[in-house]
Amino acid sequence: MRVDLTHCSNNVYLDTNVFVYVIDSCDPRKHKIARDVLELLFQRNSGVFSAQVLAEWRNVMIRKYAQQVETDFRSEFLEWLSSRNPLPVTGKLICDAEQLTKRYSLSPYDSMHIQAALNLNCQYFLSEDMQDGLVINQSMEIVNPFGE
Numbered sequence: 001m002r003v004d005l006t007h008c009s010n011n012v013y014l015d016t017n018v019f020v021y022v023i024d025s026c027d028p029r030k031h032k033i034a035r036d037v038l039e040l041l042f043q044r045n046s047g048v049f050s051a052q053v054l055a056e057w058r059n060v061m062i063r064k065y066a067q068q069v070e071t072d073f074r075s076e077f078l079e080w081l082s083s084r085n086p087l088p089v090t091g092k093l094i095c096d097a098e099q100l101t102k103r104y105s106l107s108p109y110d111s112m113h114i115q116a117a118l119n120l121n122c123q124y125f126l127s128e129d130m131q132d133g134l135v136i137n138q139s140m141e142i143v144n145p146f147g148e
Contacts, residue, residue: 003124003143005040011048012041013117015127016056018145019049019081023061023069030146037126037145042084050087050116052109054078087116104136114140 005012014037021027021034041047058078061069087093089112097115100106106114110129114136117125125142132144 003141005037005124008046008123010123011046011117011120013113013120013122013125013140014038014041014047014049014053015113015125015129016053016060017128018126019053019057020060021146023065023077033145047084048087048117048120048122049081049084050089050093050113052089052112052116054081054086056109057081087120089116093119100136104134106130 018034018037021030022038025031038047058074061074093115094112096119097108097111100111100114101108104111104114113127114125117140118137122140125136125140126145127142128144128146130142130144132142132147134142136142
């Protein structure tokens with residue numbers, strides 16, 4: 001990863017795919033990166049996300065990983081994520097995200113993640129699904145932690 005998170009003093013937003021790769025070990029490199037990132041950020045209480053991540057992670061686990069991930073494990077993981085106090089998705093967040101959708105040509109769901117990260121004062125937004133290096137509102141950079 002081109003950004004050294006060990007020296008980051010701000011919150012870091014974790015997109016759904018980071019949590020998916022914690023479970024998915026088909027790509028050992030991505031699996032290790034996801035686990036290392038979560039361990040580092042959660043030890044420092046700087047890894048943050050919104051409730052949207054829980055919904056998206058659950059959807060992916062049910063649709064794509066139903067045979068590999070048992071229902072009990074899925075429930076326990078969701079409880080653990082929920083205990084990390086994800087930012088609620090509110091009507092205001094969705095309305096504010098609309099401006100980001102227009103300004104940066106983001107998908108509606110990506111803009112909600114980005115708005116949540118801005119609301120949480122994040123310096124970095126970790127995702128492999130968005131444009132690596134894009135700076136949002138001159139304050140937050142999107143970083144692909146799985147890039148080479």
